[in-house]
Amino acid sequence: MSESDRQQLLNLFAAEAEENLASFEDLLLQLEAAPQQIELLHDIFRAAHTLKGSASCLQFNELTAFAHVVEGTLDRLRNREVDVTPQRISQLLNAVDALRDLSARSVAGNCMLTIGEKELLASLSGSAVEPKTQTPAVTPSNANAIRSARSLRVDMEKLDRMLDLTGEITIARGRVHDLIAAAESRERLVDAVREVDRLSRSLQELVMSARLVPVGPALRHFHRVVRDLAAGGQKRVNLVIEGNEVEIDATALEHLKDPITHMIRNAVDHGIEKPEDRVAHGKSATGTITITAAHESGAVVIRIADDGRGISEIEIEKRARAAGIDTERLSRREVLGLIFQPGFSTAKKVTEVSGRGVGMDVVLRNVHALRGTVSIASQPGVGTTITLRLPLTIALIEGFAVSVGEETYILPIDSIVECVELPADSGSDACGVLRLRGVPIPFVRLRQLFHLDTPSPARENVIIVEREEEEQRAGIVVDALIGAKQTVMKPMSRLLQRPIGVAGSSILGNGRVALILDPEEIARLAAA
Amino acid sequence: MRMNESIEPVNQYLSFVLAGEEYALGLVHVKEIIECSALTRVPGVPAWIRGVLNLRGSVVPVIDLAVKFGLPATAITRRTCVIVVELTVEREQMVMGVMADGVDQVLELAANDIQPPPPFGPKVRIDCIEGMGDSNGRFVVLLNMDRILSSSELVAASDAAQAEATNDLAALEEITVA
Numbered sequence: 001m002s003e004s005d006r007q008q009l010l011n012l013f014a015a016e017a018e019e020n021l022a023s024f025e026d027l028l029l030q031l032e033a034a035p036q037q038i039e040l041l042h043d044i045f046r047a048a049h050t051l052k053g054s055a056s057c058l059q060f061n062e063l064t065a066f067a068h069v070v071e072g073t074l075d076r077l078r079n080r081e082v083d084v085t086p087q088r089i090s091q092l093l094n095a096v097d098a099l100r101d102l103s104a105r106s107v108a109g110n111c112m113l114t115i116g117e118k119e120l121l122a123s124l125s126g127s128a129v130e131p132k133t134q135t136p137a138v139t140p141s142n143a144n145a146i147r148s149a150r151s152l153r154v155d156m157e158k159l160d161r162m163l164d165l166t167g168e169i170t171i172a173r174g175r176v177h178d179l180i181a182a183a184e185s186r187e188r189l190v191d192a193v194r195e196v197d198r199l200s201r202s203l204q205e206l207v208m209s210a211r212l213v214p215v216g217p218a219l220r221h222f223h224r225v226v227r228d229l230a231a232g233g234q235k236r237v238n239l240v241i242e243g244n245e246v247e248i249d250a251t252a253l254e255h256l257k258d259p260i261t262h263m264i265r266n267a268v269d270h271g272i273e274k275p276e277d278r279v280a281h282g283k284s285a286t287g288t289i290t291i292t293a294a295h296e297s298g299a300v301v302i303r304i305a306d307d308g309r310g311i312s313e314i315e316i317e318k319r320a321r322a323a324g325i326d327t328e329r330l331s332r333r334e335v336l337g338l339i340f341q342p343g344f345s346t347a348k349k350v351t352e353v354s355g356r357g358v359g360m361d362v363v364l365r366n367v368h369a370l371r372g373t374v375s376i377a378s379q380p381g382v383g384t385t386i387t388l389r390l391p392l393t394i395a396l397i398e399g400f401a402v403s404v405g406e407e408t409y410i411l412p413i414d415s416i417v418e419c420v421e422l423p424a425d426s427g428s429d430a431c432g433v434l435r436l437r438g439v440p441i442p443f444v445r446l447r448q449l450f451h452l453d454t455p456s457p458a459r460e461n462v463i464i465v466e467r468e469e470e471e472q473r474a475g476i477v478v479d480a481l482i483g484a485k486q487t488v489m490k491p492m493s494r495l496l497q498r499p500i501g502v503a504g505s506s507i508l509g510n511g512r513v514a515l516i517l518d519p520e521e522i523a524r525l526a527a528a
Numbered sequence: 529m530r531m532n533e534s535i536e537p538v539n540q541y542l543s544f545v546l547a548g549e550e551y552a553l554g555l556v557h558v559k560e561i562i563e564c565s566a567l568t569r570v571p572g573v574p575a576w577i578r579g580v581l582n583l584r585g586s587v588v589p590v591i592d593l594a595v596k597f598g599l600p601a602t603a604i605t606r607r608t609c610v611i612v613v614e615l616t617v618e619r620e621q622m623v624m625g626v627m628a629d630g631v632d633q634v635l636e637l638a639a640n641d642i643q644p645p646p647p648f649g650p651k652v653r654i655d656c657i658e659g660m661g662d663s664n665g666r667f668v669v670l671l672n673m674d675r676i677l678s679s680s681e682l683v684a685a686s687d688a689a690q691a692e693a694t695n696d697l698a699a700l701e702e703i704t705v706a
Contacts, residue, residue, distance in 0.1 A: 450571035493589045499572040505587045513568040
């Protein structure tokens, strides 16, 4: 077998093992909720058996042996020799973690068992005896050990349609060449080029849609996270997931995993109260966290709601003052925004997983990077709801091109309210105020803001954008308006970090790079 | 060449001219050399990042080492070129362009062709120099690209991290708490 063949097999094994173990884990959690459902055990057994089979094909002997012991335990459960207890489920979940780890290590060529794994193996084989100490895994240790190597499963039908379209594009391009060679009439040439355009746009849309994946499988993993966190914090939490079938860009979903994990941790650790406290407040002993995915007016919305104690503004302020922040000088929004600052936490006590002041800043950073927004609604004693709103496609935006001197910039078209000529009496300072139908609107000149040294033209245009916060309008002054076009957003180099006012970059028809602006940030500078 | 290697390892360097001086960087980093055309300026980045250009569909930042060394910015002429390099910064691959007034030649230098950097003289910070190479009797400053970038990147990162915290707050739509 050649090296590349073996590598392909290993990749396939890694992907399958991850899928298998994910369903193993999921089924275990279902079994915990419904111990009498013997069919679940059959499915779990099948998942373990499949893993054992593929491991032995690749001669991963340690992994095969481990899976075999797990099978033995499952068999005893199936035959009612031992009972399904939360301890047993924990033990098996630990086994899932170990199998995950071991699979990843086997693929990497290191299949030695760790001491912890040997102990686990011993306790599994002597499964009739209760393990003496039972420590529930608080952190889902290596849930991401097998990274799905940035690959994606695509519906065969979609691929076929892509292939058809590329074929049609080739034919249409051939026709354009023929027409040019034969010096045919202009109209027929224009028609042929239009056809190429139409086809390439369909292809682009199809490729974009191939990047969409349902959120369900990724969210399922949070059942385990919630279970382990709840066990660690002596809480009772029920996780409800709604909207499994909602599709979202695969990359966006990847970037959302960390933020959702942090929000879930916050909800379990700080939101949901201890069972006795909940009962004392007239709530049910078990708290509920709901993750909802939905499409709402051209955006994907992910909502995480808990019915816990909620966030109190007084608590945030107290905490801020304790940290030496002068809250008198801050607006209410800024005070509340503090919970997103690194190193800031309202948690009364620091637990293993949260309350160390990391987390919410990650939520904000990742969501902002995806051009999304975050909103929080909370009521003390009732609960907290955090809503993430993200654009449907992250790579394609409807843009509006403008120019300043020799530079071209692109603004997302949905942020633009209108474009007008800047009144002649608007001075020449970087910032100013113009009156539009009697309403004063602050504006900023892009030339000065970006320190461009080209001379200003006699007539300038101003683009009026709506600021999401405070519902104010602001103007961005440019030289000329070029027009609307669909734009493919390219990531910026890490070297550039994220310059203020710039959301990304794109390549123009002439091969030059154009920056995509963040109107919200620029407008904020105008108003400042 | 091969035989040489077993006795004495030879490293290859690409030498280029910048602000009248000859510098060289490890050929292993070099991906290609392109004409310096149509740079797009990026606002709010350090002055040594001159802009970005389109390299077959990817957006690549272009840095001006002259500015980095405290010299006047490199003027873009017909002969100005961009050396596209790939560096590993904090275990991540990063592609970027390095501006040069002109590319000279590939030097093959053995360890004893390289002398330690003098304590004074070159305009470059001493820790960014790998050594002084001898190219036909002339001295060439051998740059340590990883070093140059890690020091400068850290500066950029700390500046940007501060800006970012306020930047990110823009994503915050609304908070309502009782």
